[in-house]
Amino acid sequence: MVNGFSSIALLCTIAAPDVLRPRKATVTSAAIRSQAKSPFAPFQRDLPRIPELVPNISTRTRDTYAMTVREGLAEVLPGFQTPIYGYDGVYPGPLIRAKKGREVVVRQTNALPFDTNVHLHGGYVPAAHDGHPMDVIAAGGSFDYHYPNEQDAATLWYHDHAHGRTSKTLYYGLVSMYLLEDELETELGLPQGEFDVPLVLADHAFNKDGSFRYAENVDIGFRGDTLLVNGAISPRMAVQRRRYRLRFLNASNARSYALRLGNARAMVQIAGDGGLLSRPVPRTNIPLHPAERVEVVIDFSQYGPGEELTLYNVDTEAGGGTTPIMRFDIQGGKASEDFRVPTRLRDPEPLPAPTVRRRWDLALGSAAWQINGLSWDPNRIDVRPRLGSTEVWTFVNNSGRVHPMHLHGFLFRVLERTSGPVELADRLGWKDTVGVLPNETVTVLAWFAPYKGKYVFHCHALEHADKAMMLQMEIV
Amino acid sequence: MRAPLSAVALAATALAFPAVAVAEVKVQAVDGTNVWSQTEVRIKVGETVTWSFAGTATPHNVQGKTPAAWDTFKSEVAVAGPDRSFTFQQPGTYRYICFLHESTMFGDVFVSDETGAPPPPPPPPPLSEQPFANDTPPLTSVEVRDTVVPTLDRVKATRVDRGVRVRFRLSEAGKVTVKLTRGKRVVRTRTVEVAKGTGSLSLRGLKAGSYRVQVSAKDLAGNAAKAASRARVTVRR
DSSP states (O other): OHHHHHHHHHHHHHSOOGGGGGGGGTSOHHHHHHHHHSTTOTTOSBOOOOOBOOOSEEOSSEEEEEEEEEEEEEOOSTTOOEEEEEETTBSSOOBEEEETTSEEEEEEEEOSSSOBOOEEETOOOOGGGSOOTTOOBOTTOEEEEEEOOOSOOEEEEEEOOOTTOHHHHHHTTOEEEEEEEOHHHHHHTOOOGGGEEEEEEEEEOEETTSOBOOOOOTTTOOOOSEEEETTEESOEEEEOSSEEEEEEEEOOSSOOEEEEEGGGOOEEEEEETTEEEEEEEEESOEEEOTTOEEEEEEEGGGSOTTOEEEEEEOOTTOOGGGSEEEEEEEOOSOOOOOOOOOSOOOOOOOOOOEEEEEEEEEEEOSSSEEETTBOOOTTOOOBOOOTTOEEEEEEEEOSSSOEEEEESSOEEEEEEETTSSOOHHHHSSOBSEEEEOTTOEEEEEEEOOSOOEEEEEEESSHHHHHTTOEEEEEEO | OHHHHHHHHHHHHHHHSSSOOOOEEEEEEETTTTEESOSEEEEETTOEEEEEOTTOOSOBOOEEEESGGGGGOBOOOBTTOOOEEEEOOSOEEEEEEOSTTTTTSEEEEEEEOTTOOOOOOOOOOOGGGSEEOOOOOOOOOSEEOOOOOOOEEEEEEEEETTEEEEEEEESSSEEEEEEEEETTEEEEEEEEEEOSEEEEEEEEOOOSEEEEEEEEEEETTOOBOSSOEEEEEEEOO
């Protein structure tokens, strides 16, 4: 049934409006048919919208959700059922929309045959609810995660973090978005509802029976030959002639992207990992390393009905099926809109002066990935920053691989990097993950607030994190 | 069908070179594509295989994968590390990998018994283990733009009570601009978004006098209609 609908929709799109008819001579129907035969052909499916989870209890100050982490099936390749692990059995998992100042409680029940846990990536969360790699929910058990949501609006996401298994469990689907909203966003009048679109990017490969194919590569990390956006192969999205807010998440194991619209058309970045930037930044090429998020506003009102605009991955590793990300098909009809991107978005907070400098050497050891010559050991505390202080951390990459370094529970600002000037957009906002390029040194200013306790920091290339590029910090 | 054929071929090879006994086989790690120089090594019981890393620039190692009892065989991850050897005492099929590049750096050692009878070939992998590669060709079009110029015709300007009414036809949805000039001064400009087809636009509240009316149009993608039409209208009190 789903197939039938999508193929009808496909025909409609190919039958371009009158204004584009002169192109007909070059695109024959036979060419279109032969292209449509490959299940991997891009732009065949409409962009799936991520389902939004409804709270089962809502009080004046708190929303309570319940979710089951279980196995499921997804139709990724047309005509095939792909086995996945999923929050509520879907990929990507259901979206949670939270409001600043309103607590969210998520009861996670583990229906998988092995341990799992849930890490809210980018959130200010007390240590007991952060999803520490050793803090797991046993098979058949459940746990109530409390998220205070006392931070500014940001695009967060949640995923499995049980140690040693994340490269497989995230690959097989334990990935989902968590959108935290606040009043400032409403005041700014940013696009909402159907014009605010979360997009989960991930690269995958397939077996002949349609299942996800995973091949472990501890050196470079997993690379798939096909790009999925919200679980569909390079989909297309019908857009009205107005502005859209697009929230990109790189949920790939280890692939970096560089987002670029066809003919380098303009995108305006308004937010990064840690929420709104202090002012919008026009960009044509946006690098996106694993676990990073960017939010852009694209103005489709400057395009005519029937026009098609493609978003590309122009990273040096991109090729074949990993180049086209998605396509925007401009619809006809009138769309009236008053919104303009404001020139100022959010005032930066004043920070205390840094008290400590620390250096972290990232390298491949004799048997595993290491930070300062150390691999993950849950019984060892590697660093003890003081609560409320700021520290200057320098990541020195002594390897030929990208290491997206991520701090649990805390945010940082990027101060400098040796590969060139820090992108303006990265200087104007908070980050929780920074891609340290091969043989590069990146310096960040981390702020250890607001919670005490044991957290970890690690490389978010999942094969590196599993083996075992992760250290433990205790905020005292 | 394939398995018996290769078994026949193997038997034929063994008959063709009955006297040649390979004492030691060398497998070289290859950078760049990250592969082993040999992915199939055929030896007899008691012979030795050596894995060499000479001249490599990326870190590798060699270790046993299957059977499970063989995974104790493991060398250190290193750049251009020392050679590592193993002497096989039991017939069977042994898989070796590089820990860092398991997806590409793997191979099998087929150890036959003293008589030279090859071990039974492993069964073909199920569909759930065979790759289904994405073979879509690279995209050719970067974007599809509307470059068709709209036609604006049947423009008629008529006098109405203290104003001007302009009628027109536009071949697609777009924006129509009407400009009134009196002498050299622009008196009034108005732009409206219109659907495809005929439309009209009235400009009122004008003083008596003679006006030049210019009508131009663009489609929604910004393509301008070819010639702007002109007309002259005299408004009376």
